[in-house]
Amino acid sequence: xxxxxxxxxxxxxxxxxxxxSVSLSGVLITGRDAVHKWMVETFIARTRKAQxxxxxxxxxxxxxxxxxAIYHCGPVVAGLDSADYRFVAAGPTTSIREEPYQPxxxxxxxxxxxxxxxxxxxxxxxxxxxxxxxxxxxxxGAASLIAQSVRKVRGVHKMDFGVPEAIWVIEVQDFPAVVxxxxxxxxxxxxxxxxxxVVLENLIGAD
Amino acid sequence: xxxxxxxxxxxxxxxxTDLSPDxxxxxxxxxxxxxxxxxxxxxxxxxxxxxxxxxxNSTPICQxxxxxxxxxxHSRDWSTRALSSQIREATARATTHTYLRPNAVDAISGVNSxxxxxxxxxxxxxxxxxxxETLTVDLMLKGGGCENVGAQYSLPNTALGAGRDLxxxxxxxxxxxxxxxxxxxxxGILGIAVGGDRGSSYAASKEVLLRKLSEPxxxxxxxxxxxxxxxxxNQLGIGPMGFGGETTVLGVRICGMHRLPASYFVSVxxxxxxxxxxxxxxRSEEVIYE
Numbered sequence: 001x002x003x004x005x006x007x008x009x010x011x012x013x014x015x016x017x018x019x020x021s022v023s024l025s026g027v028l029i030t031g032r033d034a035v036h037k038w039m040v041e042t043f044i045a046r047t048r049k050a051q052x053x054x055x056x057x058x059x060x061x062x063x064x065x066x067x068x069a070i071y072h073c074g075p076v077v078a079g080l081d082s083a084d085y086r087f088v089a090a091g092p093t094t095s096i097r098e099e100p101y102q103p104x105x106x107x108x109x110x111x112x113x114x115x116x117x118x119x120x121x122x123x124x125x126x127x128x129x130x131x132x133x134x135x136x137x138x139x140x141g142a143a144s145l146i147a148q149s150v151r152k153v154r155g156v157h158k159m160d161f162g163v164p165e166a167i168w169v170i171e172v173q174d175f176p177a178v179v180x181x182x183x184x185x186x187x188x189x190x191x192x193x194x195x196x197x198v199v200l201e202n203l204i205g206a207d
Numbered sequence: 208x209x210x211x212x213x214x215x216x217x218x219x220x221x222x223x224t225d226l227s228p229d230x231x232x233x234x235x236x237x238x239x240x241x242x243x244x245x246x247x248x249x250x251x252x253x254x255x256x257x258x259x260x261x262x263x264n265s266t267p268i269c270q271x272x273x274x275x276x277x278x279x280x281h282s283r284d285w286s287t288r289a290l291s292s293q294i295r296e297a298t299a300r301a302t303t304h305t306y307l308r309p310n311a312v313d314a315i316s317g318v319n320s321x322x323x324x325x326x327x328x329x330x331x332x333x334x335x336x337x338x339x340e341t342l343t344v345d346l347m348l349k350g351g352g353c354e355n356v357g358a359q360y361s362l363p364n365t366a367l368g369a370g371r372d373l374x375x376x377x378x379x380x381x382x383x384x385x386x387x388x389x390x391x392x393x394x395g396i397l398g399i400a401v402g403g404d405r406g407s408s409y410a411a412s413k414e415v416l417l418r419k420l421s422e423p424x425x426x427x428x429x430x431x432x433x434x435x436x437x438x439x440x441n442q443l444g445i446g447p448m449g450f451g452g453e454t455t456v457l458g459v460r461i462c463g464m465h466r467l468p469a470s471y472f473v474s475v476x477x478x479x480x481x482x483x484x485x486x487x488x489x490r491s492e493e494v495i496y497e
Contacts, residue, residue: 137448140389141481142253142256144267
């Protein structure tokens, strides 16, 4: 198990390889479908004008994401009435839905680690080489276990996206994940897909 | 009309936090098949630790508590409108207890209702009137990750060489598992419906998942196909979480339906390893959970 502290420098990223188990500590944010769309449309592609508290949230995010990590997660949160928030269940959501946005978000913010499940595609893998960055696979469905590594909820933004889609700023300690895409162009997901395709073709006898 | 709201909240709590023994047994067996110190073995260890922790702390096994799907079998003495309103009230209460995540998002406005109550299909409730006096409520929580990798095929399918027979069903089912890779939170359970129209076929592919993993298919021909598909899906080597490994699916459930002469649909519902389903039986004053 390799301990990785956020913010993460380039050297640390380059030392990580597919198959490594890591234990992540520091401040990160949750962000999934609505957040990625909002980031790209409002601040990167700029097809939508910043409105409401958009600019303030962006300014708050920039230093956290510089060398930082984003977690594809829609948590179950207790203490919504009192704003004394506590993560009850917080496993990863399927990452591939962010494939259209992730490379731009990584480059724009100098984002070093993307945490989720199921892996991502070629464009994110290319961004992992460039930035450099890594894709960290958390265990899907292990929500109560992972919530234990969330030590503190620092705050929440964009609550109008709903609890699962909001930006939760959290402090994690020893958050467990596996490197499945690294900065050297390797993807466990591409390998498993290619191997299983050969088996499939044998089993169904297709061309 | 008797008020079952509190009993229904307990059903939801059990479904979300306390995994059924048949699923846990299958997960333990799957862990043992994975190589020591492999990523797949590590994933299975985390999965099983999480199952125990969720049960002890009464917290959701998975944060995606999914679409709550209720299957209600009732006698003619029950009003389905009253039961429906009790189920909706219980769903909202379970959400405030954090047994459920607020999951009902208006697809047009993007607004999350905050209490898991949406239109008539959220939560989904199926009613079936029976002669029996016993009231039975099955609850399945189906998360979005695995729902997204479900697939429907219209046979024949030339690309896969799948004709209108069980051999064709086998081919498209394997294709669905391959396409899902680890994204449906493997090792999963396949619910397969053959026939129906597009709507009824998908609905049946979920309901067929209610059969316990330890129970064989009563139709021998389908039972053989279930076993063959399980073995062949596992040969794909996708493994837990798609990390590569021995167990890609824990089980396969198949049902047949009637179809139009022109149509031959095969619908595959992928259920994640966190297969959350529980049953509540109400017999006079007694409430039993399974």
